[in-house]
Amino acid sequence: MTQAMVEGWLAGGISPDRFTAYHPTRKQAAHGIAMTNRLEVGTYDTVLLGIKPQMLPELAPQVAPLATGSVTVLSVLAGITLDGLAVHFPNASGVVRLMPNLACGVRKSPIALIGRGMGEPLADDVRQKLTQLAAVLGSAEWIADEGQFDLVTALAGSGPGFTYRFIDALARAAAQLGLPDDQARRLSLAMVEGAVALAAASDVSPADLAARVASPGGMTQRGLDVLDDDDALLSLLTRTLRETRDRGEEMGRTRP
Numbered sequence: 577m578t579q580a581m582v583e584g585w586l587a588g589g590i591s592p593d594r595f596t597a598y599h600p601t602r603k604q605a606a607h608g609i610a611m612t613n614r615l616e617v618g619t620y621d622t623v624l625l626g627i628k629p630q631m632l633p634e635l636a637p638q639v640a641p642l643a644t645g646s647v648t649v650l651s652v653l654a655g656i657t658l659d660g661l662a663v664h665f666p667n668a669s670g671v672v673r674l675m676p677n678l679a680c681g682v683r684k685s686p687i688a689l690i691g692r693g694m695g696e697p698l699a700d701d702v703r704q705k706l707t708q709l710a711a712v713l714g715s716a717e718w719i720a721d722e723g724q725f726d727l728v729t730a731l732a733g734s735g736p737g738f739t740y741r742f743i744d745a746l747a748r749a750a751a752q753l754g755l756p757d758d759q760a761r762r763l764s765l766a767m768v769e770g771a772v773a774l775a776a777a778s779d780v781s782p783a784d785l786a787a788r789v790a791s792p793g794g795m796t797q798r799g800l801d802v803l804d805d806d807d808a809l810l811s812l813l814t815r816t817l818r819e820t821r822d823r824g825e826e827m828g829r830t831r832p
């Protein structure tokens with residue numbers, strides 16, 4: 577995930593010399609970023625955690641000495657709360673959760689943020705700096721209530737996974753009904769790309785755009801009726817987001 581973020585920041589004009597990647601054994605980072613296997617105290621103004629959430633307890637003791645003074649700790653770790661971060665990095669100036677998605681690499685990710693200083697709100701200058709940094713990757717969206725962060729993660733962080741599943745299922749359905757596989761895949765992706773671009777450029781809501789596509793008594797309406805029957809699609813997606821959100825809550829409870 578953090579590689580896509582760095583790709584987005586570099587594509588957005590941030591200099592590679594602003595970054596140092598850390599890994600205990602890896603010798604080289606992508607895109608000419610400096611790589612180290614020794615974390616030097618006093619060298620970094622911000623620490624971005626991009627490990628799997630379950631690695632945090634093991635890795636945090638190595639990172640904690642860096643997180644002192646004015647250093648802010650940023651985390652993209654799904655499920656790990658601000659309190660969970662603060663336990664590991666008590667001497668940081670603040671801890672911030674960021675929730676990006678893989679579209680950071682093409683600078684089209686919404687980035688949800690929530691953070692706090694230690695015993696006080698996050699400093700305004702840090703908040704502003706992070707808003708600018710996040711905006712380079714797409715758009716910044718501060719979340720007021722941490723209780724909603726796992727739901728935001730389900731929608732904006734996991735969402736690309738659900739969207740890709742939809743594109744793939746649409747293509748497979750068309751193939752099952754008789755289109756050649758590769759043609760079905762091409763048409764499915766190009767259709768979604770165009771539909772999203774139109775919705776993003778339009779003042780009309782997606783719900784109203786769906787109605788515009790459906791000529792009364794025509795083909796699209798017959799298909800929408802299948803998706804809408806007993807709120808089939810809405811129920812499926814509500815269950816999908818609920819399960820995804822609840823997994824985040826579980827991860828936050830059991831770790832660290």
Ligand SMILES: NC(=O)C1=CN([C@@H]2O[C@H](COP(=O)(O)OP(=O)(O)OC[C@H]3O[C@@H](n4cnc5c(N)ncnc54)[C@H](O)[C@@H]3O)[C@@H](O)[C@H]2O)C=CC1
Pocket residue numbers: 577578598599600626627628629635652653654675676677678733734
């Ligand atoms: N994949 C996604 O779309 C998203 C992932 N996230 C979060 O990003 C984090 C990473 O997930 P992915 O990128 O999917 O997994 P990943 O397996 O691609 O990334 C894990 C990273 O940890 C590094 N790593 C492994 N051992 C290490 C060690 N001992 N010291 C330092 N670095 C080490 C690896 O080099 C790798 O860059 C997770 O916390 C996840 O919740 C958040 C939003 C979206």
Ligand SMILES: O=C(O)[C@@H]1CCC=N1
Pocket residue numbers: 654729733734
């Ligand atoms: O699957 C995960 O746990 C992470 C969170 C959002 C996207 N990937």
